[in-house]
Amino acid sequence: MTFKKIRFVTDSTSDIPEELVKQHHIGIVPAFVNYGGSSYADDGVELIREDYYNRLSSIRPFPTTSAPPPGLAEQVIKETFEDADHIVIVTAASKLSGIYNTMRLGASSLPQDRVTLIDSLSTTMGLGWQVIIGAEVAEQTGDPRQVEAAILKVRAAQRVFAAIGAMEFLHRSGRVGWAAASLGTLLQIKPVIEVKDGEVDSIAKVRTFARAIEVLVKLTREVAPLDRLAILFASDTEGAEKLSEELRDIAPPNTIFVSVNPAIGTHIGPSGLGVAPVQQSWRT
Amino acid sequence: MYLTMRHAYLEIATLEESHVGKLSAALAHGALKGARGNSGVILSQIFAGTAKALDGHARLTAPLLADACRMAVDAAYNAVDKPVEGTILTVSRQMMEAVLKRQQEEHDLIALLKSMVFAGRAALRHTPELLPVLKKAGVVDSGGAGLIYIFEGMLRSLCGKALVVDGDLLVSDSAETWQDALVPEDELGYGYDVQFLMRGDNLNIDNVRKDINAMGWSTLVVGDNKLIKVHVHVHNPGDPLAYAINLGATLDDIVVENMQRQYEEYVEKREQREDHVRLDISGVAVITVASGDGLRELFSQQLNAAHVISGGQTMNPSTGDFLNAINALPNTDIILLPNNKNVILAAQQAAANAVGKNVRVISSTTIPQGIATMFEYVNLCSQEHCTLDEIVDAMSGVLGDVITCEITNATRDAEFDGVQVRAGQYIGLINDRLTISGDDITQVARDLLQTAGAKRSERITLYYGSDATEAQANRLADTLMLDFGRQEFEVVYGGQALYPYIISVE
Numbered sequence A: 001m002t003f004k005k006i007r008f009v010t011d012s013t014s015d016i017p018e019e020l021v022k023q024h025h026i027g028i029v030p031a032f033v034n035y036g037g038s039s040y041a042d043d044g045v046e047l048i049r050e051d052y053y054n055r056l057s058s059i060r061p062f063p064t065t066s067a068p069p070p071g072l073a074e075q076v077i078k079e080t081f082e083d084a085d086h087i088v089i090v091t092a093a094s095k096l097s098g099i100y101n102t103m104r105l106g107a108s109s110l111p112q113d114r115v116t117l118i119d120s121l122s123t124t125m126g127l128g129w130q131v132i133i134g135a136e137v138a139e140q141t142g143d144p145r146q147v148e149a150a151i152l153k154v155r156a157a158q159r160v161f162a163a164i165g166a167m168e169f170l171h172r173s174g175r176v177g178w179a180a181a182s183l184g185t186l187l188q189i190k191p192v193i194e195v196k197d198g199e200v201d202s203i204a205k206v207r208t209f210a211r212a213i214e215v216l217v218k219l220t221r222e223v224a225p226l227d228r229l230a231i232l233f234a235s236d237t238e239g240a241e242k243l244s245e246e247l248r249d250i251a252p253p254n255t256i257f258v259s260v261n262p263a264i265g266t267h268i269g270p271s272g273l274g275v276a277p278v279q280q281s282w283r284t
Numbered sequence B: 001m002y003l004t005m006r007h008a009y010l011e012i013a014t015l016e017e018s019h020v021g022k023l024s025a026a027l028a029h030g031a032l033k034g035a036r037g038n039s040g041v042i043l044s045q046i047f048a049g050t051a052k053a054l055d056g057h058a059r060l061t062a063p064l065l066a067d068a069c070r071m072a073v074d075a076a077y078n079a080v081d082k083p084v085e086g087t088i089l090t091v092s093r094q095m096m097e098a099v100l101k102r103q104q105e106e107h108d109l110i111a112l113l114k115s116m117v118f119a120g121r122a123a124l125r126h127t128p129e130l131l132p133v134l135k136k137a138g139v140v141d142s143g144g145a146g147l148i149y150i151f152e153g154m155l156r157s158l159c160g161k162a163l164v165v166d167g168d169l170l171v172s173d174s175a176e177t178w179q180d181a182l183v184p185e186d187e188l189g190y191g192y193d194v195q196f197l198m199r200g201d202n203l204n205i206d207n208v209r210k211d212i213n214a215m216g217w218s219t220l221v222v223g224d225n226k227l228i229k230v231h232v233h234v235h236n237p238g239d240p241l242a243y244a245i246n247l248g249a250t251l252d253d254i255v256v257e258n259m260q261r262q263y264e265e266y267v268e269k270r271e272q273r274e275d276h277v278r279l280d281i282s283g284v285a286v287i288t289v290a291s292g293d294g295l296r297e298l299f300s301q302q303l304n305a306a307h308v309i310s311g312g313q314t315m316n317p318s319t320g321d322f323l324n325a326i327n328a329l330p331n332t333d334i335i336l337l338p339n340n341k342n343v344i345l346a347a348q349q350a351a352a353n354a355v356g357k358n359v360r361v362i363s364s365t366t367i368p369q370g371i372a373t374m375f376e377y378v379n380l381c382s383q384e385h386c387t388l389d390e391i392v393d394a395m396s397g398v399l400g401d402v403i404t405c406e407i408t409n410a411t412r413d414a415e416f417d418g419v420q421v422r423a424g425q426y427i428g429l430i431n432d433r434l435t436i437s438g439d440d441i442t443q444v445a446r447d448l449l450q451t452a453g454a455k456r457s458e459r460i461t462l463y464y465g466s467d468a469t470e471a472q473a474n475r476l477a478d479t480l481m482l483d484f485g486r487q488e489f490e491v492v493y494g495g496q497a498l499y500p501y502i503i504s505v506e
Helices: A018-024 A050-057 A071-080 A099-106 A124-141 A144-159 A167-173 A178-182 A209-223 A237-246 A262-268 B002-013 B021-035 B037-054 B062-079 B088-102 B109-130 B132-137 B141-158 B206-215 B238-246 B259-274 B293-302 B317-326 B344-353 B368-379 B386-397 B441-451 B471-484
Strands: A006-011 A025-029 A033-034 A039-040 A064-066 A087-091 A117-118 A161-162 A190-196 A199-206 A226-233 A257-260 A271-280 B192-199 B219-221 B227-234 B251-259 B284-289 B305-308 B335-338 B358-363 B402-410 B414-416 B418-421 B426-430 B433-438 B459-464 B488-493 B501-506
Touching: A006 A099, A006 A124, A018 A071, A018 A087, A018 B293, A025 A071, A025 A099, A025 B284, A033 B418, A039 B259, A050 A257, A050 A262, A064 A262, A064 B426, A071 A087, A071 A099, A087 A099, A087 A124, A087 A144, A087 A209, A099 A117, A124 A144, A124 A257, A124 A271, A161 B293, A161 B317, A178 B141, A190 A209, A199 B368, A209 A226, A209 A237, A226 A237, A237 A257, A237 A271, B002 B021, B002 B037, B002 B109, B002 B141, B021 B037, B037 B062, B037 B088, B037 B141, B037 B219, B037 B368, B037 B418, B062 B088, B062 B109, B062 B219, B088 B109, B088 B141, B088 B471, B109 B132, B109 B141, B192 B259, B206 B219, B206 B227, B206 B238, B227 B238, B238 B251, B238 B317, B251 B259, B284 B293, B284 B317, B284 B368, B293 B305, B293 B368, B293 B488, B305 B317, B317 B344, B344 B358, B344 B441, B344 B488, B358 B386, B368 B386, B368 B402, B368 B459, B368 B501, B402 B441, B418 B459, B426 B441, B441 B501, B459 B471
Parallel strands: A006 A025, A006 A087, A087 A117, A226 A257, B284 B305, B284 B335, B335 B358, B459 B488
Antiparallel strands: A033 A039, A033 A064, A161 A190, A161 A271, A190 A199, A226 A271, B192 B227, B192 B251, B219 B227, B402 B426, B402 B501, B414 B418, B426 B433, B459 B501
16 A cells, blocks of 8 residues: 555644644644624634733623634645645534534535545544644554544543633633523532533533632543643643643643633633643553 | 510519518519410419518528428429429429428538529430420420529529520430421310410409319419419410409400411421422432521522521521431432531431431531532532442532631620620621621621631632622622632622621632
């Protein structure tokens, strides 16, 4: 079997750090953030995440996020495909976003036997790790089927947990049914959320952010030993450092810090923190 | 009994007199005028007997005290047609016997009074063994307890001690439910409680007692040939009233109360509070205790408590109340969450006596502690595999994570733990310990939070009670935010009595 040149396309919600995007020649389709009557591509140019989170608390009405137009997805896919034998497209969970569908449309004019389209069932680095590890396997094997198999294993071995800084943001986002339902509760809660099977679930309800972080650490320890780990933050870099300290003994050497995408960040608020671990078990 | 004692006191309060015979007569006269209820009327007779013995004596001596006790107890037993043991009568008799036994060798009145009080306490503890209705309800006789408070008050006053009440009398390990304890004596129901004074010139008390006794039950007829106090339970209140009029007496202080309706209202109210046992909780269920409709709803709706027993600060639920709830639930694994240090014992007894169920007690002493533990419960129960032990461990583990501040009013002047308090002032407690007093509720709240170290916390929750309004609570939170700017504030309706604010600091 011939070694194939395999390229990857994902969306900006994958939160893959810039240097890794370059290293693996990954094509990124930006999602869009809408506020103040305009729409901004989450591409590091139209929208700078750091500035955005610093302003988030004062943006009214509340920002919304949306999938990119199919034309833009098609353009990125075609550019990436140009010098490749095969293209693997991994997207944010189809249950969370319209991006999967946009990508499917964007890739519809390509020869379908040279396209692999995968719903990551996740977002942020839960998606990002699937792309990065997929790219690593592609560079070693040149085999689309081995790549797809590896991505599906990583998909099963990754988790995304986040502690919400303020519920206000999750409520306003309007995306999460249980979050809207919890608006009516007598006592405020600060849920710990998990992105699982393409949906955002509340997995613990606590009263304080400090307690939420304790739960986050406990959950992460429960899935160790880890192959990869990303610490997710919106604007609280200090909190992210502290969180990584708590996990130092189980964190793999290539642990990275990631500024989380506006779709998630707008949900969990500027002070929210999260983790995206991949269990070592994906290799077996 | 309180009202009887109050009337007796008012009669001597303004008296410039140290003649013990005259004081005693005045006391007896006041008590007879104000006597209410079975125990109150018996108390009035105890004072009447005492007055008879002390008549003409300026000073009290040990032998005189012995005489007074004997005549007081005789009068008490004569007050009722069929004396029942296990009541104030038994307690008074044993107090008398203690004096009779010791007065030969002991002439110090304070020492004798001390013997009386100790003997009375021992007798009181024994009352449930003599009277099944007490044993069923898990209480001691209240009239007997009242009598001891009165004599203990005298003793404390003579010794220069504060008049602090010891609230630990109501303990029993074999309580049945409140419904059993409330079954009426008469099969036709509770009927009417009728009380009145008869005034006349030549009344025959023995005849009156005999005739009144034939009309109803719980009869008490006391007095002399000029003034008779009648107390009786009847189905037709017209009978005793018409009887007294027909004797030519003039009537005074007539009180008629419909006890059947009081009973029905009480049962209805209590059942309304008791009926919400949630049958939709699978696995481990929690029974907790809270006062206030807001707090009860919080426990039951948001925190999935299977049952919330009404009570806590003002009314401590009994072992029977817990057992009732335990038996009403289909769950085998049950956790009891008392939320008050005075309720823990009843919960533990219920846990020990529950049949066929695994019942554990989490020793929560405040409402905020209870709420903190319930969050652990809710989280663990949403997971598939979770054992009773794991849940108990997790819940117990967070008891120390919350600081409870409470604000209430002082009911009397006092000094506790070095804090001076005047009646009517606001007092602030941290984790049940009196810490602060003051006239301004905002200042008390601010000092309380400061002392509790709230600046290092993340969230401050004000549960406002029935004595505060939502607007007041919001204003208080707004003011406190000026000092605690980094903390998140939350104002929640608790509806609890007596405590305008319960504040949790997390």
